Amino acid sequence: MRKIRIDADVESIADEFQLELDKHKTEILQAIRELKEKFDGSHSLTRKGTAMDAAEVKKCYDYIDQLENDYDNGSLTLMKPNDFEKTHQTYKGYLKDQELKWSISIDRDKATPLHRRLTGAMGYQTIVRDEIYPPLMRKMGIKACVYCNANYTVSAEKGSGKGYFELDHWKPESKYPFLCTSFYNLQPCCPHCNKRKSASDKYEFLKLYEEDQNVPLDVFEFQITKGSIVRYFNKLDTSHIKVSFKATDASVKKLRNDAEQKFGIEGIYNEHIDVIEEMLWRAKFYDNVIVGSMTWLYGKRNSIVDVARFKLGTYAEEDEIHKRPLTKMMQDLGKQLGII
Numbered sequence: 194m195r196k197i198r199i200d201a202d203v204e205s206i207a208d209e210f211q212l213e214l215d216k217h218k219t220e221i222l223q224a225i226r227e228l229k230e231k232f233d234g235s236h237s238l239t240r241k242g243t244a245m246d247a248a249e250v251k252k253c254y255d256y257i258d259q260l261e262n263d264y265d266n267g268s269l270t271l272m273k274p275n276d277f278e279k280t281h282q283t284y285k286g287y288l289k290d291q292e293l294k295w296s297i298s299i300d301r302d303k304a305t306p307l308h309r310r311l312t313g314a315m316g317y318q319t320i321v322r323d324e325i326y327p328p329l330m331r332k333m334g335i336k337a338c339v340y341c342n343a344n345y346t347v348s349a350e351k352g353s354g355k356g357y358f359e360l361d362h363w364k365p366e367s368k369y370p371f372l373c374t375s376f377y378n379l380q381p382c383c384p385h386c387n388k389r390k391s392a393s394d395k396y397e398f399l400k401l402y403e404e405d406q407n408v409p410l411d412v413f414e415f416q417i418t419k420g421s422i423v424r425y426f427n428k429l430d431t432s433h434i435k436v437s438f439k440a441t442d443a444s445v446k447k448l449r450n451d452a453e454q455k456f457g458i459e460g461i462y463n464e465h466i467d468v469i470e471e472m473l474w475r476a477k478f479y480d481n482v483i484v485g486s487m488t489w490l491y492g493k494r495n496s497i498v499d500v501a502r503f504k505l506g507t508y509a510e511e512d513e514i515h516k517r518p519l520t521k522m523m524q525d526l527g528k529q530l531g532i533i
């Protein structure tokens with residue numbers, strides 16, 4: 194919904210991520226090496242019930258060997274998004290995207306797609322998603338889905354009921370398993386968007402971290418028409434309230450259309466009309482006299498109360514939209530209605 198510029202603050206969190214991951218480096222390298230050795234020619238490897246031929250086995254071995262080297266020299270964890278594709282080309286030299294889906298049985302164990310075995314060896318789920326990542330996301334203030342900004346990213350685990358952060362790989366792990374624990378490829382999102390995005394990576398708007406200084410961070414805008422506001426107050430009927438999802442200008446219209454088509458943004462937001470109704474009342478209630486008194490009362494006390502946040506009912510700074518669901522829409526409408 195809004196990109197995050199890779200600046201010194203983000204880089205310092207990414208450095209912490211690397212430090213934490215480094216504590217597991219020996220164990221992860223060992224797991225990668227053990228997986229590689231399964232393809233050294235001395236094991237029984239079958240695919241769809243048929244023995245794999247020597248050329249296929251060698252390709253897998255070379256792929257994992259490249260991964261082991263890159264993991265060992267530390268080039269993957271903090272790789273920047275602009276380098277993802279170039280690295281992908283190197284890995285594609287060993288195994289094509291489709292070949293990573295080969296469901297392989299090793300020494301008669303349960304057939305498992307190769308990319309799953311790779312992400313398992315790299316500790317994506319157990320070490321990164323469940324252990325290292327959550328405290329860092331709390332630090333970054335990301336609790337809302339980076340795609341729709343309408344839902345929280347926390348899910349409960351099946352069985353244990355334990356909460357965990359739903360994470361998406363911008364470059365899907367089925368095609369880019371070597372990036373499965375790369376900081377700038379991990380994007381917190383809601384279960385709804387994770388399901389709808391699936392393995393898609395062709396849309397530019399899906400990328401969260403931006404290293405290019407000239408790329409705008411925010412190209413979407415929510416709007417409510419003046420007519421719908423008038424009609425609502427005439428009848429006090431919320432069915433007159435409609436929110437629309439727009440591109441900030443014609444040059445980014447394709448990004449908007451892609452986001453709408455992929456996640457159904459307008460449909461989701463028009464289910465939150467009660468929030469907009471409260472905003473319409475807030476815009477009427479907080480006249481200059483009330484705001485003046487609030488500022489006089491609280492503004493002086495070293496900002497104990499953030500007056501803009503109080504009036505809006507959520508975070509009021511543009512770079513805070515990831516802290517709480519619906520904040521992007523509330524900020525956009527708050528500006529339109531003169532609340533902030």
Ligand SMILES: [Zn+2]
Nearest residue numbers: 338341383386
């Ligand atoms: Zn979402």
